[in-house]
Amino acid sequence: MLSSVVIGAGQAGLSAAHHLLRLGLRAWDDVVVLDANEAPGGAWQHRWDTLTMADVHGVAALPDDVSPPTSGEPANTVVPAYFGAYERRRGLPVLRPVRVDRVEDDGGLLRVSSASGSWLTRTVVNATGTWERPFLPHYRGAETFTGRHVHTRDYRGPHEFAGQHVVVVGAGASAVQLLAELSEVATTTWVTRREPLWRTTPFTPDEGRAAVALVEERVRRGLPPQSVVGVTGLLLREQEEAARARGAYRRLPMFDRVEPDGVVWADGRRQRADAILWATGFRPDVAHLAPLRLRTPAGGIQLDGTTAVRDPRVQLVGYGPSASTIGANRAGRVAARNVVAHLRATSPAAEPASVPVA
Numbered sequence: 181m182l183s184s185v186v187i188g189a190g191q192a193g194l195s196a197a198h199h200l201l202r203l204g205l206r207a208w209d210d211v212v213v214l215d216a217n218e219a220p221g222g223a224w225q226h227r228w229d230t231l232t233m234a235d236v237h238g239v240a241a242l243p244d245d246v247s248p249p250t251s252g253e254p255a256n257t258v259v260p261a262y263f264g265a266y267e268r269r270r271g272l273p274v275l276r277p278v279r280v281d282r283v284e285d286d287g288g289l290l291r292v293s294s295a296s297g298s299w300l301t302r303t304v305v306n307a308t309g310t311w312e313r314p315f316l317p318h319y320r321g322a323e324t325f326t327g328r329h330v331h332t333r334d335y336r337g338p339h340e341f342a343g344q345h346v347v348v349v350g351a352g353a354s355a356v357q358l359l360a361e362l363s364e365v366a367t368t369t370w371v372t373r374r375e376p377l378w379r380t381t382p383f384t385p386d387e388g389r390a391a392v393a394l395v396e397e398r399v400r401r402g403l404p405p406q407s408v409v410g411v412t413g414l415l416l417r418e419q420e421e422a423a424r425a426r427g428a429y430r431r432l433p434m435f436d437r438v439e440p441d442g443v444v445w446a447d448g449r450r451q452r453a454d455a456i457l458w459a460t461g462f463r464p465d466v467a468h469l470a471p472l473r474l475r476t477p478a479g480g481i482q483l484d485g486t487t488a489v490r491d492p493r494v495q496l497v498g499y500g501p502s503a504s505t506i507g508a509n510r511a512g513r514v515a516a517r518n519v520v521a522h523l524r525a526t527s528p529a530a531e532p533a534s535v536p537v538a
Contacts, residue, residue, distance in 0.1 A: 182211065182300065186212070189217070190223060190263075193213060193215070193305070193498070198270055199512055203517070211273055212275055213272060214294070222311075229254055231256065233259075242263075278294050283472060290303070290493055302493065303493050303522055305496075305516075314331045324438065335358065335457065345452060346453065347435075350460045352459060356429070360422070360428065368428055370432065378415070378416075399480060399482065401482070416429075483499070485514055486511050486515040
């Protein structure tokens with residue numbers, strides 16, 4: 181029996197694992213990390229090739245480490261290499277590829293099950309993030325479209341849209357970034373449900389903490405989490421100014437329906453399209469936790485910090501306020517301390533003697 185199973189080896193999961201070991205739990209004997217990917221890097225390894233380290237909105241350093249340098253190198257190679265090196269240096273007990281299908285109660289313990297096997301544990305730190313659950317809203321007639329529907333999860337670069345007309349849907353940072361590179365090789369139309377929230381000054385640490393606090397309040401109330409980026413506003417960077425000059429950021433309201441050759445607004449306006457790029461975000465990847473019945477009637481998982489209110493054996497990181505590099509490291513540290521506190525409170529004699537009071 182394990183003391184804790186960490187599900188997911190992205191930034192939040194690695195942070196949690198590091199702090200669990202630092203607090204005295206033993207790799208492999210007390211803690212394992214189960215990662216669905218075949219290689220280190222979390223969701224970063226799946227991002228598009230044209231996303232460079234100069235484009236990302238900062239990659240916070242993993243605990244007790246320094247962040248990878250800003251450069252023109254692809255983020256989908258730099259960050260996975262950084263994560264992999266960190267796993268090796270810290271001796272983190274990562275098993276991959278292991279895709280967890282189910283977490284359920286088993287006589288007061290938690291059974292974590294996958295096609296690769298199952299693990300019995302006293303606690304779980306869930307760090308599965310959102311990458312595996314892209315959100316694709318439905319609009320009337322979408323199934324009739326003869327062009328391509330592409331979510332940002334499956335976007336590989338602007339070259340595949342050269343000479344086409346692309347309708348980009350979404351008001352987040354990904355939409356802004358993809359419009360910049362698409363508008364170099366294709367014509368574009370940008371549509372959003374609401375007016376984008378623009379900002380003209382760089383994001384400060386105090387504003388970052390305030391944004392995280394807003395999302396924390398939602399999960400504290402058991403509401404579905406809101407993206408941290410969704411409350412920070414959009415700032416055009418130097419590399420996106422040329423796209424602004426090309427008119428790429430002239431926004432239109434959402435269309436009413438999709439037709440075989442494009443989209444149509446309620447007032448009858450039409451736009452022919454070869455592709456619709458849905459930069460519409462993601463939802464938490466937590467279906468495997470369903471047997472524990474953690475969701476509230478409001479649809480979210482209520483948290484006290486990182487602890488699931490309906491089952492304190494479960495910590496959630498990479499969920500809500502920690503689903504970004506702004507909050508992932510802190511959440512991992514808090515979750516590890518909560519795990520140790522739970523182990524002490526529920527069965528002090530069973531915990532490793534070396535675990536200090538958190």
